[in-house]
Amino acid sequence: MKVVETIDEVRACVAEARAAGKVVGLVATMGALHAGHVSLVNAARASSGLVVVSIFVNPTQFGPTEDFSRYPRTPQADIETCRRNGADVVFMPGVETIYGPGGKTEVRVRDLGETLCGRSRPGHFAGVCTVVGKLFNIVAPDRAFFGAKDYQQATIIRRMTADLNFPVEIVVCPTVREADGLAMSSRNAYLTPSERQQATALYESLCLAEWMIRQAHPPADEVIAAMRAHLTSRSGGAAVDYVQIVDPDTLQDVQSTSDPVLLALAVRFGQTRLIDNMRVG
Amino acid sequence: MKVVETIDEVRACVAEARAAGKVVGLVATMGALHAGHVSLVNAARASSGLVVVSIFVNPTQFGPTEDFSRYPRTPQADIETCRRNGADVVFMPGVETIYGPGGKTEVRVRDLGETLCGRSRPGHFAGVCTVVGKLFNIVAPDRAFFGAKDYQQATIIRRMTADLNFPVEIVVCPTVREADGLAMSSRNAYLTPSERQQATALYESLCLAEWMIRQAHPPADEVIAAMRAHLTSRSGGAAVDYVQIVDPDTLQDVQSTSDPVLLALAVRFGQTRLIDNMRVG
Numbered sequence: 410m411k412v413v414e415t416i417d418e419v420r421a422c423v424a425e426a427r428a429a430g431k432v433v434g435l436v437a438t439m440g441a442l443h444a445g446h447v448s449l450v451n452a453a454r455a456s457s458g459l460v461v462v463s464i465f466v467n468p469t470q471f472g473p474t475e476d477f478s479r480y481p482r483t484p485q486a487d488i489e490t491c492r493r494n495g496a497d498v499v500f501m502p503g504v505e506t507i508y509g510p511g512g513k514t515e516v517r518v519r520d521l522g523e524t525l526c527g528r529s530r531p532g533h534f535a536g537v538c539t540v541v542g543k544l545f546n547i548v549a550p551d552r553a554f555f556g557a558k559d560y561q562q563a564t565i566i567r568r569m570t571a572d573l574n575f576p577v578e579i580v581v582c583p584t585v586r587e588a589d590g591l592a593m594s595s596r597n598a599y600l601t602p603s604e605r606q607q608a609t610a611l612y613e614s615l616c617l618a619e620w621m622i623r624q625a626h627p628p629a630d631e632v633i634a635a636m637r638a639h640l641t642s643r644s645g646g647a648a649v650d651y652v653q654i655v656d657p658d659t660l661q662d663v664q665s666t667s668d669p670v671l672l673a674l675a676v677r678f679g680q681t682r683l684i685d686n687m688r689v690g
Numbered sequence: 691m692k693v694v695e696t697i698d699e700v701r702a703c704v705a706e707a708r709a710a711g712k713v714v715g716l717v718a719t720m721g722a723l724h725a726g727h728v729s730l731v732n733a734a735r736a737s738s739g740l741v742v743v744s745i746f747v748n749p750t751q752f753g754p755t756e757d758f759s760r761y762p763r764t765p766q767a768d769i770e771t772c773r774r775n776g777a778d779v780v781f782m783p784g785v786e787t788i789y790g791p792g793g794k795t796e797v798r799v800r801d802l803g804e805t806l807c808g809r810s811r812p813g814h815f816a817g818v819c820t821v822v823g824k825l826f827n828i829v830a831p832d833r834a835f836f837g838a839k840d841y842q843q844a845t846i847i848r849r850m851t852a853d854l855n856f857p858v859e860i861v862v863c864p865t866v867r868e869a870d871g872l873a874m875s876s877r878n879a880y881l882t883p884s885e886r887q888q889a890t891a892l893y894e895s896l897c898l899a900e901w902m903i904r905q906a907h908p909p910a911d912e913v914i915a916a917m918r919a920h921l922t923s924r925s926g927g928a929a930v931d932y933v934q935i936v937d938p939d940t941l942q943d944v945q946s947t948s949d950p951v952l953l954a955l956a957v958r959f960g961q962t963r964l965i966d967n968m969r970v971g
């Protein structure tokens with residue numbers, strides 16, 4: 410496994426693999442790798458001859474009051490995780506490698522980026538799209554792997570990839586959860602022990618909503634009220650950022666729960682913002 | 691020479707050429723080809739093993755009151771021009787090929803797109819960047835050729851290409867002019883005979899400004915006033931959209947003309963908007 414920091418190096422690795430007829434898979438991460446990321450590496454391994462894992466904490470997807478500077482950075486452990494799980498190349502560029510001086514270009518996906526997490530994180534998805542577009546042009550993968558835990562991100566990246574004709578297949582892999590249901594996230598490391606216990610309320614409220622919908626397809630309002638009540642009663646001091654039931658493709662709010670829907674929520678434990686979601690139907 | 695309409699076809703042509711070790715050059719046009727476009731094809735021919743000319747009148751770079759529907763379309767003559775000048779592939783996609791249903795993605799270059807033509811054509815350069823990004827991903831050229839007549843466009847595309855790490859070299863070729871100095875433009879076809887005569891005032895005013903600057907480097911205000919006076923006195927009923935003297939890299943207004951500057955102007959003859967520019971120093 411090679412660990413490289415420059416664009417020329419990663420391009421050389423990819424060019425060599427492609428000349429040998431290999432399919433190139435990209436797992437784009439911000440590091441602090443956990444079992445969710447490992448599942449993406451495994452999926453890439455299963456369908457690609459060269460697996461590239463990028464590790465880059467992307468400043469442009471963090472708001473000015475968000476956790477860019479304290480976001481967990483564990484490069485040595487990440488390299489070890491990649492090695493153990495069969496990655497071929499780890500691309501760990503510095504910020505100045507990805508964002509040269511005088512950069513002014515932004516990739517934006519209308520509508521999809523303005524709902525759900527986009528409301529409380531203005532500019533977040535433009536930052537994601539811009540860096541993913543850059544990584545696609547740097548690595549030139551055939552396939553790129555993203556986690557369903559970041560459902561809105563995956564939806565937006567799929568839209569961007571189609572809209573800009575990137576010759577990249579987007580593969581979305583299932584959310585990986587802890588034994589008690591909490592979705593794996595690098596930000597779980599921020600939680601105090603009591604917050605960690607309370608955080609199971611996110612997945613519980615999704616399961617509660619799924620059960621309600623399967624039983625009787627009540628209007629979305631009713632389901633959301635039950636989810637909010639559960640979150641409030643079971644998660645102590647956590648503040649609900651949003652609980653929404655949306656169309657899984659357009660991400661716009663729906664009232665009927667008879668057709669397939671996406672349940673999505675974001676909750677803050679102090680400074681720590683956690684998200685989760687579930688497709689139902 | 692092949693004439694193709696689909697993305698798969700043009701990608702197949704490029705893949706075959708690349709497998710044969712050829713460098714791929716792209717000339718992206720909106721058709722109605724003139725000697726300016728031919729100079730780009732010639733430049734591409736001189737440095738590329740495969741020359742692809744795209745012909746696509748891009749709706750997203752036209753404002754709602756602009757000339758999208760009446761923009762000149764001369765496909766048969768364009769194909770003949772490409773053939774005579776040694777293009778290998780002409781890519782003529784329909785609008786629905788380039789813009790599939792549900793598209794929501796936009797590429798924007800901050801600052802550079804908001805001055806000069808961006809002021810009177812809001813959204814124009816986002817449309818240009820989006821379609822050029824798409825063409826880069828569809829054709830995957832090694833080099834792409836643009837005309838200096840659209841200086842702001844070339845500057846913005848160069849910025850976008852660097853910012854998004856497209857592996858494409860941007861080549862900007864000199865403006866081609868009629869014998870009396872009028873810059874070649876597909877929109878010159880709109881001009882009445884008397885407007886066509888008056889339109890020489892654009893280049894004359896650039897030459898006047900160049901002469902003033904070379905003589906004495908007067909403040910930009912003085913030069914602009916002289917250019918405006920010349921345009922007004924010599925171009926009859928034409929309306930000046932802008933006359934600006936800007937930094938050739940940032941495109942921001944400058945007051946001193948001692949360092950290199952870009953002289954840029956836009957003038958309307960009735961519904962017809964013409965632009966021109968000159969680098970000085």
